[in-house]
Amino acid sequence: MVQIPAPNVSAAAQAVFLKKHASIIAATVDRLLQEKGAYDHFGDQAERILSIGFEFTTSTLEACMAVNNADLFLEQLRWSQDRLPHDGVQVDQMAKGLDVYCVVIGELLPAAYAVEIIGMLNQVRAAQAAESPY
């Protein structure tokens, strides 16, 4: 199993991320909903469902940064890949969602802090890709 080095996201970066928690989720969801047709199958629940998903992502990321442990986030990504297709979110949509999430972090956080957090996310995603049989 892949082991990811401890990410060491600074306390300052974590504090800013926590402060921007709600706006990161809102901006990510807003941007994803602009993608024509991608979430039509959720009907008028699309915004609520995506918001719940990114609330989970953001809270989990905060916890993993707080305990300086990227492997926990990887475990949650594995879980999501198993579960979310049954909830109407396909694996490629998850990947796209995380791409957008990283872009939003880059836009809403000061560059130095964004680099730390996106670096951690990229490490986890690379580890997950290395595990994937596809």
Added chain:
Amino acid sequence: MNYPTPEEGLSAIRKSYLAALQQGSGRQADQVVEDSLDQGLTANQLYMDVFQPTAYEIGRLWQRNLFTVAQEHLATAIIERQMGQLRAYFKPRVSRNRTLVLGSVTQELHRVGVRMVADFFEQDGWTVYYLGATTPASSFVGLARDVHADMIGISVQMVYHLPHIAGVIQEMERCGLGGLPVIVGGMPFIQQPELYRSFNVRFSAPNAEQAVAQANDIFLEG
């Protein structure tokens, strides 16, 4: 004639138990428990080798969409009810003059695991204050202070609730209970046995039996 090994016997019990829960049949699940006790299985074994692995298996099956939310809730309710019915088996065997306050952190709704731990400590002679799910940090610490607890036990199942452990520790320090030993448990600590080192706690344990053994070791160490 081939007789089943103990592990094969347990595996068969787990299968029957899971099937009963999947059907939402409390009576069928009761029958599995009664038959198991008749066959000589102890209540402790039922907790450790049937209830706990079955609860985790149900979580895995839900993850793969093979169990509905309703089935999962029903199964949990059946397990909790049966634990209540088995409580007589967890009468203290000895008296240890030690007190434990334990529960799940605030917002954490899972409580079956920590309740199992509570019963094992009680059987081991500890005085146990089991707070159940979603316990505010101030309640953990306030009760621990009031009952002169010797240890606090904290359970977390969802990764995003992990930071609440730090909240309890901070509240303990604020109230002058910073020296009290703390133990932690739950799925993140099973997945990563060394994770407890990220917090100012003594240890984590993957199950109720080991939690009791390790807690007693702390007092043996003096």
